[in-house]
Amino acid sequence: KAGVTQTPRYLIKTRGQQVTLSCSPISGHRSVSWYQQTPGQGLQFLFEYFSETQRNKGNFPGRFSGRQFSNSRSEMNVSTLELGDSALYLCASSASARGYEQYFGPGTRLTVT
């Protein structure tokens, strides 16, 4: 089985722009979670989707949003980018309806200048 894929792998954006990141889960996995990883804050949970519904959301401003499609692929969007949004964004998928055992993609490295 193919693993979790994320596109693009690297992205450079300017402050104030918006960005959309994509995640394709492992085939058959319906739970998709997103995490932000920074040197200062570590790994922080953004949100989780299951069957196109957001089930859980982390403590991030409304500029961070996401969605999941009927084929379980997910996208996350960040509007009005700030310098502090520079991070590695990781997507993870799980076969469990509860999302216990999560498998991660390679991440998207976002740099905001």
Added chain:
Amino acid sequence: AQTVTQSQPEMSVQEAETVTLSCTYDTSESNYYLFWYKQPPSRQMILVIRQEAYKQQNATENRFSVNFQKAAKSFSLKISDSQLGDTAMYFCAFHSGAGTASKLTFGTGTRLQVTL
């Protein structure tokens, strides 16, 4: 809210030796799941091992094993016969077993360097 603490920011071990990484957590729940993830310099987060809190037996995956002490809320990872490819950041993570919320809470990580 659950918290996960990894008190060893960095560790070093010689090839073929054994090393133990520490992790403690805080929760009021009785049913939950614990994981160790490895993140090598390539940045891909890899699941190393999992432990269900209701299982008394410690999980083992090849050279990796855990020492799960539920009462002490401790979950350490032992790597036997360390290999150069084990060099990575190691993260301990907690997943609640309650409700429908799905979320991993991570520790701050331990950077492990395996040397010749």
